Amino acid sequence: MSFSSLSCSSHPLTRYGWDEGWETEFAAYVAAGLLPGRVVRVDRGLCDVVTPVGTVRADTSLVMPPDPMRIVCTGDWAAVDAAGDPRFVRTLLPRRSAFVRSTSSKRSEAQVLATNIDHVVICVSLGGELDLGRLERFLALAMSGAGGDAQPLVVLTKADLVLDVTYLLADAESAAPGVQVLAVSAATGEGIDVLGAVLSGGTAVILGSSGAGKSTLTNALLGSEVQEVQAIRDSDGKGRHTTTTRDLLPLPGSGVIIDTPGLRGVGLWDAGSGLAQLFADIEGLAEECRFQDCAHLAEPGCAVLAALEEGTLAHRRLESYRKLQRENAWIASRTDQRLRAELRRDWKLRSAAGRAMYEQKRGGGHRRLY
Ligand SMILES: Nc1nc2c(ncn2[C@@H]2O[C@H](COP(=O)(O)OP(=O)(O)OP(=O)(O)O)[C@@H](O)[C@H]2O)c(=O)[nH]1
Numbered sequence: 001m002s003f004s005s006l007s008c009s010s011h012p013l014t015r016y017g018w019d020e021g022w023e024t025e026f027a028a029y030v031a032a033g034l035l036p037g038r039v040v041r042v043d044r045g046l047c048d049v050v051t052p053v054g055t056v057r058a059d060t061s062l063v064m065p066p067d068p069m070r071i072v073c074t075g076d077w078a079a080v081d082a083a084g085d086p087r088f089v090r091t092l093l094p095r096r097s098a099f100v101r102s103t104s105s106k107r108s109e110a111q112v113l114a115t116n117i118d119h120v121v122i123c124v125s126l127g128g129e130l131d132l133g134r135l136e137r138f139l140a141l142a143m144s145g146a147g148g149d150a151q152p153l154v155v156l157t158k159a160d161l162v163l164d165v166t167y168l169l170a171d172a173e174s175a176a177p178g179v180q181v182l183a184v185s186a187a188t189g190e191g192i193d194v195l196g197a198v199l200s201g202g203t204a205v206i207l208g209s210s211g212a213g214k215s216t217l218t219n220a221l222l223g224s225e226v227q228e229v230q231a232i233r234d235s236d237g238k239g240r241h242t243t244t245t246r247d248l249l250p251l252p253g254s255g256v257i258i259d260t261p262g263l264r265g266v267g268l269w270d271a272g273s274g275l276a277q278l279f280a281d282i283e284g285l286a287e288e289c290r291f292q293d294c295a296h297l298a299e300p301g302c303a304v305l306a307a308l309e310e311g312t313l314a315h316r317r318l319e320s321y322r323k324l325q326r327e328n329a330w331i332a333s334r335t336d337q338r339l340r341a342e343l344r345r346d347w348k349l350r351s352a353a354g355r356a357m358y359e360q361k362r363g364g365g366h367r368r369l370y
C-alpha cells in the first residue's frame with residue numbers, strides 16, 4: 001500500500017506516535033497486507049484502531065492470550081486486517097512500556113490500563129491546601145504502575161487560585177525528588193503551553209484525585225481538537241460504527257493523552273514497589289538500623305531517628321512514608337478480603353454445579369433439600 005512508502009513525518013499515524021521504530025517493526029506485517037494502527041479504545045473483545053485509512057473496529061479474539069497482562073489495551077500498536085467483516089487484530093507489537101495496576105496480594109491479578117506510555121502526569125489541585133501526602137501517594141502509584149521508560153511529571157492545577165506559586169512549587173519539588181513540577185491553570189491558560197511542549201510527541205496518562213482538574217486540563221490541552229475527535233467516523237463511511245468516545249486522544253501538534261475509566265480510579269490501589277522508590281532515602285537509612293525489623297520508633301541504633309535528629313530527614317517525610325505504608329497494608333487486606341469472598345462464591349457455584357451434575361448422572365429428577 002502507498003502509505004508504507006511515506007516517510008515518518010508525513011505518515012498519517014505520526015500524530016498518534018508513529019516513529020521509525022514502529023515503522024521497522026510493522027514492515028513485515030504491512031508487506032503481508034495488514035494495516036498498522038494504534039488501539040484507541042477496547043471494549044469487550046472488540047477494539048477501535050486508528051490506521052492510515054481511518055478508525056476501524058476489530059475483533060481481538062485471535063490475539064487473546066491466557067496472560068491478562070498481554071490482553072489488547074488502549075495504547076497498543078496492532079496489525080489488523082485491511083478488510084473483512086469482521087476484521088481481526090492479527091498481532092500486537094511488543095510494548096515499550098505499560099501502566100499496570102498491581103496489588104500486593106499474590107492471588108490477585110495485575111491489570112494493564114494503558115500501554116506505550118512516556119509520561120505519567122500527576123495532577124494536584126492548588127484549590128485547597130497543597131496536599132503533599134496525596135502527591136506522594138500518586139507518585140508512588142506512578143512509579144510502581146509505570147513500566148519501561150515512562151516518566152512521572154507533577155502538575156499543580158488551578159494555579160489561578162493562589163497569588164504566588166513559588167513556594168508551592170518548591171514544596172512539591174521537595175516531595176518529588178528528581179521529578180519535574182509545573183504549575184498550570186486551565187482557567188487562565190497559564191503553563192498550558194509549557195505542559196503541551198513537555199508532552200509533545202509522546203503518550204501521556206493523567207492521574208489525580210477526583211476534582212483535581214484532570215478533565216478540564218485534558219480539554220485545555222486538546223483545545224480545538226475535542227470537536228474533531230468526536231466527529232471521526234469509520235473509514236468505510238457506512239456510519240455503522242461512529243466513534244463517540246475514545247480513550248486515546250491526539251494533542252494538537254503531536255502526542256496523545258490516554259484517559260481510560262480504569263486510570264480514573266487509580267488512587268485506590270496499592271502503591272507497592274513505588275513506595276520504596278519514592279522513599280529510597282528512608283529505605284536506605286533503614287538498612288543502616290541496628291535491628292532488621294526496626295520500626296524507627298525508639299529503638300537503639302536507629303539510623304532513621306538519627307537522621308531526624310540531625311535534620312537530614314524531615315519529620316513530614318517520615319510521617320508520609322508511614323501513612324502511605326499503613327494505607328497500603330489496609331488496601332492489601334481489603335483486596336484479600338474481596339478475593340476470599342470471590343473465591344468462596346466461585347467455590348459455591350462450582351459445588352452447586354457439581355451437585356447438579358451428580359444428580360443428573362444418578363438420573364434422579366428430584367431435588368434434594370439442603
Ligand atoms: N479556578 C480553577 N478551577 C478549575 C481549574 N481547572 C478545573 N477547575 C475546576 O475544578 C473542578 C473539577 O475539575 P475537573 O476537571 O472536573 O476535575 P477531575 O479531576 O476531572 O475530576 P473527576 O472527573 O471527578 O476525576 C471543576 O469545577 C473545574 O471547573 C482551573 O484551572 N482553575
Ligand SMILES: [Zn+2]
Pocket residue numbers: 286289290294295296297299301302303304305
Ligand atoms: Zn530504625
